[in-house]
Amino acid sequence: MTLAVFFGCTFIAFGPAFGLFVFTIARDPLRIIILIAGAFFWLVSLLLSSLIWFIAVKASDPRDEPLQKGLLIFGVMFSVLLQEAFRFLYYKLLRKAIEGLVALSEDGCSPISIQQMAYVAGVGFGLMSGAFSMINLLADALGPGTVGIYGDSQLYFLTSAFMTMVLIFLHTFWGILFFHGCEHRRWWEITAVVVMHLAVSGSVYVVEPAPSQDPEALRDARVPTTLALPSILAARVAVTFSAISFLLHWGTLASPSTAHTGVWLWQPADKCDWGWLALMPLWEPPENGLVLGDSALLASL
Amino acid sequence: MTFNRVTDFLASEFSLLTMSEESEESVPLLPLQQESMASALFNTDQNDNSERRRHDNSGRRRNDNPESETNGQPQNNIQQVVEQDEEEDEELTLKYGAKHVIMLFVPVTLCMVVVVATIKSVSFYTRKDGQLIYTPFTEETETVGQRALNSILNAAIMISVIIVMTILLVVLYKYRCYKVIHGWLIISSLLLLFFFSFIYLGEVFKTYNVAMDYITVALIIWNFGVVGMICIHWKGPLRLQQAYLIMISALMALVFIKYLPEWTAWLILAVISVYDLVAVLCPKGPLRMLVETAQERNETLFPALIYSSTMIWLVNMAEEDPEAQRKATKNSTYDKQAPANQTRNEDAEADDGGFSQEWQQQRDNRIGPIESTPESRAAVQALPSNSQTSEDPEERGVKLGLGDFIFYSVLVGKASATASGDWNTTLACFVAILIGLCLTLLLLAIFKKALPALPISITFGLVFYFATDNLVQPFMDQLAFHQFYI
Numbered sequence: 108m109t110l111a112v113f114f115g116c117t118f119i120a121f122g123p124a125f126g127l128f129v130f131t132i133a134r135d136p137l138r139i140i141i142l143i144a145g146a147f148f149w150l151v152s153l154l155l156s157s158l159i160w161f162i163a164v165k166a167s168d169p170r171d172e173p174l175q176k177g178l179l180i181f182g183v184m185f186s187v188l189l190q191e192a193f194r195f196l197y198y199k200l201l202r203k204a205i206e207g208l209v210a211l212s213e214d215g216c217s218p219i220s221i222q223q224m225a226y227v228a229g230v231g232f233g234l235m236s237g238a239f240s241m242i243n244l245l246a247d248a249l250g251p252g253t254v255g256i257y258g259d260s261q262l263y264f265l266t267s268a269f270m271t272m273v274l275i276f277l278h279t280f281w282g283i284l285f286f287h288g289c290e291h292r293r294w295w296e297i298t299a300v301v302v303m304h305l306a307v308s309g310s311v312y313v314v315e316p317a318p319s320q321d322p323e324a325l326r327d328a329r330v331p332t333t334l335a336l337p338s339i340l341a342a343r344v345a346v347t348f349s350a351i352s353f354l355l356h357w358g359t360l361a362s363p364s365t366a367h368t369g370v371w372l373w374q375p376a377d378k379c380d381w382g383w384l385a386l387m388p389l390w391e392p393p394e395n396g397l398v399l400g401d402s403a404l405l406a407s408l
Numbered sequence: 409m410t411f412n413r414v415t416d417f418l419a420s421e422f423s424l425l426t427m428s429e430e431s432e433e434s435v436p437l438l439p440l441q442q443e444s445m446a447s448a449l450f451n452t453d454q455n456d457n458s459e460r461r462r463h464d465n466s467g468r469r470r471n472d473n474p475e476s477e478t479n480g481q482p483q484n485n486i487q488q489v490v491e492q493d494e495e496e497d498e499e500l501t502l503k504y505g506a507k508h509v510i511m512l513f514v515p516v517t518l519c520m521v522v523v524v525a526t527i528k529s530v531s532f533y534t535r536k537d538g539q540l541i542y543t544p545f546t547e548e549t550e551t552v553g554q555r556a557l558n559s560i561l562n563a564a565i566m567i568s569v570i571i572v573m574t575i576l577l578v579v580l581y582k583y584r585c586y587k588v589i590h591g592w593l594i595i596s597s598l599l600l601l602f603f604f605s606f607i608y609l610g611e612v613f614k615t616y617n618v619a620m621d622y623i624t625v626a627l628i629i630w631n632f633g634v635v636g637m638i639c640i641h642w643k644g645p646l647r648l649q650q651a652y653l654i655m656i657s658a659l660m661a662l663v664f665i666k667y668l669p670e671w672t673a674w675l676i677l678a679v680i681s682v683y684d685l686v687a688v689l690c691p692k693g694p695l696r697m698l699v700e701t702a703q704e705r706n707e708t709l710f711p712a713l714i715y716s717s718t719m720i721w722l723v724n725m726a727e728e729d730p731e732a733q734r735k736a737t738k739n740s741t742y743d744k745q746a747p748a749n750q751t752r753n754e755d756a757e758a759d760d761g762g763f764s765q766e767w768q769q770q771r772d773n774r775i776g777p778i779e780s781t782p783e784s785r786a787a788v789q790a791l792p793s794n795s796q797t798s799e800d801p802e803e804r805g806v807k808l809g810l811g812d813f814i815f816y817s818v819l820v821g822k823a824s825a826t827a828s829g830d831w832n833t834t835l836a837c838f839v840a841i842l843i844g845l846c847l848t849l850l851l852l853a854i855f856k857k858a859l860p861a862l863p864i865s866i867t868f869g870l871v872f873y874f875a876t877d878n879l880v881q882p883f884m885d886q887l888a889f890h891q892f893y894i
Contacts, residue, residue: 136509187894
């Protein structure tokens with residue numbers, strides 16, 4: 108473990124997001140504020156959902172394992188729904204803010220468009236979600252220890268880092284799609300985002316094995332990585348889908364009504380900037396699902 | 409560390425109370441007073457040439473009149489508000505409001521980062537080595553009820569000490585005992601810059617097992633302290649001064665984190681935000697009276713208690729005459745920089761003092777083409793300052809009291825030191841405090857009067873600390889266990 112794993116996982120998980128932040132958000136104070144407010148909204152949604160989960164857990168029998176599992180699933184689903192609800196609330200708040208900014212500006216147009224706000228809000232949600240998932244892991248990675256010493260997969264940190272990165276991207280795209288759907292009253296977009304979020308969050312459960320009765324494995328408490336693979340693949344497919352949807356909306360996002368507020372984020376030279384994500388599924392080797400060694404997992408990633 | 413002996417010496421010098429039990433350690437009163445004063449919030453709004461700034465977010469903190477009065481002209485509340493300027497100013501205010509928010513986000517974040525990094529690495533500040541004399545009741549009791557009672561008493565004592573000190577300071581200020589106040593402030597910054605940083609350096613060396621001799625340490629601390637005193641109380645580069653203010657806030661916050669027991673710390677944070685609210689908003693509040701007195705006298709308030717994010721350029725308004733220059737800058741605060749004063753009139757063409765042609769044209773359009781001669785300068789200085797402050801609105805800065813820095817950092821530091829959720833809790837408190845600061849600035853832009861900066865942020869911070877630690881952490885634990893990502 109220690110420094111190599113720590114830095115590696117940090118950069119895997121937060122590198123792209125950090126790049127996004129530095130190149131598109133850090134220059135403009137308004138975007139930084141929107142970012143932090145987005146993180147705050149995500150945090151509040153998490154707080155409320157964990158409150159509900161906590162009450163449910165306290166009210167139930169702690170020894171009943173399947174019940175606890177079921178309550179956790181319920182907690183996850185409820186949390187996802189609440190996150191999307193707060194995304195909607197944030198959309199409402201940002202709409203009001205845009206009206207205020209327009210009223211105060213000299214030339215009648217807001218210094219920032221709703222699409223840019225959608226992007227920044229998505230990054231805010233994603234960063235906070237990723238940070239909450241990953242930071243304690245990273246802190247543990249800095250200390251002594253050996254991952255997988257009890258026979259579990261050694262790639263726990265890596266898969267967590269990749270999953271976090273994927274999730275940050277997903278939140279970004281979901282933010283864009285969601286706000287776009289709210290702007291243009293396209294309910295199918297909003298439901299698509301919610302369904303995707305539920306699918307991604309719930310996909311781990313689908314592939315997780317029954318909890319092992321071996322006390323040693325329980326003590327180490329790490330899920331075998333090979334079983335997280337399908338969830339990562341599902342997440343990558345979702346990212347691809349989101350990216351494609353985002354690209355499809357590129358034209359409408361840079362619509363004439365907002366064209367004078369400036370370019371989308373910065374001037375990407377061509378639309379291929381996001382297209383590389385679509386190429387990723389093409390690199391997967393053919394799977395033989397039964398015997399999937401860790402090296403094959405790495406190659407596919 | 410012969411902490412007791414040193415503090416006994418200092419206390420005897422200033423006739424303060426200390427306890428000489430070996431298990432107790434005492435910290436002299438001065439830094440406490442310093443930060444309690446600094447947590448107050450003033451606006452700079454009621455001056456005439458702050459009519460523009462009235463709509464500006466810079467009118468948040470203590471009234472540093474020379475910051476707004478850039479030319480030594482006596483402040484008289486002339487109602488020379490230019491009407492069309494008001495609307496422009498409103499727009500400019502809120503347009504540049506975001507920039508001012510970020511100008512505060514950055515130092516607050518830096519201070520918190522320093523505190524959290526120290527707490528996580530240097531174990532000295534999480535080790536229990538006794539308590540302050542202001543919190544005499546211990547929290548190592550048998551029953552929970554006893555502990556609660558003790559912490560309530562501790563918080564009550566601390567708050568009453570702060571209230572007494574604030575009232576004392578207001579009284580001193582009212583009766584113009586400036587020398588006492590300045591001496592007080594200088595002593596406390598000396599303490600912070602030399603003594604506490606010496607301890608800090610020593611502990612950092614111990615943590616990383618660095619061998620160091622006393623001569624080198626003496627040299628380092630001497631230089632650090634002297635440059636700090638000069639920067640804070642006199643003049644210095646703005647960034648250096650800001651860095652020093654952040655460092656002393658962090659040091660003070662670390663002292664609080666170390667010497668305040670847990671429940672006491674949370675109670676004190678809660679009570680002091682209520683006190684801040686009362687002291688600034690109530691008509692008889694001490695801090696409000698302080699501000700109003702300062703504004704009546706058109707004086708600057710205390711240096712070394714406020715973080716300022718920018719300075720005002722005395723462009724081409726400098727007097728050549730050294731006496732006049734000294735007079736002009738006599739009321740200046742630490743946050744004015746000297747270079748603008750160096751422009752000489754003879755080479756006005758060749759040396760434009762760093763100001764571009766456009767700027768000079770803009771100035772000429774405002775007040776007519778004027779050569780920067782002593783006569784013209786005197787004439788312009790006699791004008792109401794509204795029309796001659798043609799500075800870029802972005803250069804108007806925003807101020808935040810050091811007490812706010814300290815208490816924000818105490819909250820985040822305590823969260824990182826004692827939370828079971830650890831980094832999640834720290835991050836949640838950090839975001840909560842930043843959002844509280846943002847909301848406070850927004851309220852300021854709306855209400856345009858003095859507002860306390862502690863209540864909203866501290867409330868959010870406390871709510872998020874307890875909620876994250878008790879509710880979110882078990883949930884996240886379970887999610888991480890099963891590798892759920894939400």
